[in-house]
Amino acid sequence: MTEADPVEQAAEAFAAEISYWREVRGLSMRGLAQKMGFDPSYVSHIESGRHRPTEEFARLADEVLNAGKAIRRRWTEFDSVRIRTRPQQPPAPRRTEQPYASGSALVVEHDEARLHFDGSAYRLTMRRRLRNTGVEPITRYLIRISVDRYPGEPERSNAHYREHPLTWDELALAAECEGEAMRWQAKHDRDAFKEVWLLFENEDGRFPLYPGDATWIEYAYSVTEDKWGHWFQRAVRLPTEHLLVRLDFPANFDPVVWGTETSMTAEAVPLRTAPERREADGRRTFTWSTDDPALHARFRLEWRFRNPHQQ
Template identity: 55%
Template sequence: MSTSPIERAADSFAAELARHRTGRGLSKKQLATLMGFDPSYVSHVEGRRHRPTEDFARRAEAVLEASGAIWQRYREYDELRHGRSGPHRDPPVPGQWLPPGTGLVVERESATLTHSDEGYHCVIRRELYNAGTEPVTRYLVRVAVDRYPNDPGRSNRHHREHPLTFAELQLEAYRDDGGGREPMHWRAKHDRDAFKEIWLLFENAEGRFPLYPGDRVTIEYAYRVGRDKWGPWFQRAVRLPTRHLSVQLDLPAELDPKVWGAETSLSSEEGPLRTPVQRHDRDGRAIYEWATDDPPLNARYRLQWRFRSLPPDAEPDGAGPDGRVRASDRMRGIGIVQRGDDLLQQPAHQFDLPRQERIARDVVDRLSAVLVRLDELHPFSKGVGIAAPQLGLGWAAALVRPADRAAEPVVLLNPRIVDSAAETDEQYEGCLSFFDHRGLVPRSLRIDVEHAQWDGSRVITSFEYAMARLVAHEIDHLEGHLYVDRMIPGVPLVPVEEYRDTGHPWRY
């Protein structure tokens, strides 16, 4: 017997719920706990034994951050249940397909990158809707360059010597709420050699014009980057709920471009785009277009290309169709042992001090050299540590530096935790030997560590908060553990591309 439309809609809701739950690595019991429901309830909804309720759908949407997908499936079911469906119903708008309080929504984004002899011209156009409860007065945009994306060391050196500047960007921004196009002021937020963050302000010399709840506006901003600072790649990141995203590359046809793409999300590793990039030629230009509807929040879409008419030694960065270099490959490239190596699972050898002082100093010198190199690869705003086993050295030595880069690193020889506070917290940690992910790890807020001096004497040092976490992480390495061994079972790892707190210290 065929099922009714209402039953099919309920099945679609259950399938959408299960897809997002498993994508986040949550069990049914864990999801129910996060939503505040009885542990059996999620199981009953996914098993079609219970029909979804509005409260259940709103909570599931919020907890799983499903970019409106779960909420949309519920609305389809609810409309059929109440007999409100029909061929002439109005299409859903953000106020309907997202739960209240969502905030700013991108109804459509179109991004165009044009290649010319002078460099690259990027134009981003976004149709915004304020689905929140507060007026919006500014909008954050990011500009990142990477001249040699498959050679991070070379790229970092290049941008350090030739930093991107606000002046050369020639940034322009406009708004249009239907009454005409007006310029927008902007203000710098972060200024780094290869990375800029910019606040576009809902104001100009003529006054202020906040985007109030329920209002819509189209903003457009454009900037330029010289060919000496832009490699052959273009990436879009979904940082706000988005209904439609389109990307266009405008490249010289005479250079015979080859274009490919990749995508990542919270629920999947990097893979090819789910739909192909389309090409058509016009007036000597090769136009590549790609689009997607309802992309998941925190998804990233990256297009890359090479010009086949150039000789191999003229290739902009030696990029190949296998995509970008992963974060872990950058660490491996400077000699840091990666997860899976047996040495990371073995306790380190204790130094016999002062007899082995010379060996200990040599190990610490090597750790110090790598610490300097690390600063070229990543902004360690939470502080950074490195243990000897991560360099393939089986000795009980580690360096830990707080978030203040001017501070001297703490040298730990033969350390062990002798006492710790009962108070704990959970924060996301990264690891140089597992740098593609971040994980939520519980740690004590204070630890007392006994460690050796060069002359063999031992002292006890107390560490609190961020330094306690950093030191405990490195001592784990010396005992053959990674931070994943400390995580609560069932809590998913977060891909580094989706981690939102890069550049920010831990919060206490």
């Protein structure tokens, strides 16, 4: 097994930082590019690793995303590694990573996200029906976990997560595919941002998603109230036929919910339909759904507790 290229690792860390802050701010790649004065393809190349980061890009991205110098620090780390390793080895060509498999075409037929708050912690459960419309088997599925306790206050959030980072133990991530436990593998591990490969395998064998087949996967994780924040965002990264979000709160907290949509061509606008509210057994739920959402659209639900200290 070859040793990982430190320059490549630093570039990947920079790309992950850009992706995290862009999603926290509810911006598409096109939206970020417009605010920075760059071509949208350049932002895409930076996040995918096809282009190395530059100091100017880092400075502008940090200002536009109000990242509290977090992006600039990633650039400084990358530049230090690049300079330190330059005498020992020539710059290695960046590899372009295929998200799932060469020749794959993954479609999400149903995407259901459930958030349950018990007064002290959130439990997130994602359930998706995936269909492989390509020509190669799919052996893994990429998921992201992103938190921001203080939206609009990046320095405060950064300091908070440096002192209280998300840990794998507290997340208690678990995944399954139609009853089969799925192994998982960390791709990026940051204080407030995780990327994880869910693997179509376990200790008993492998169960890849073959061309023409469809399957259900489900994964869940927990985040304490002091680390989560009062927002939940769904990003459409794959062709999706139906998207549903359900938020479940204690009724005595008197929660209220609203939402916005951001697309490749428009800034955040109110959701076209209001979340449906129901109340039963001491719980208040809000359900929102849409059919055939646009690719790269982002739907952000936010809430407020009018009686936050009620138990």
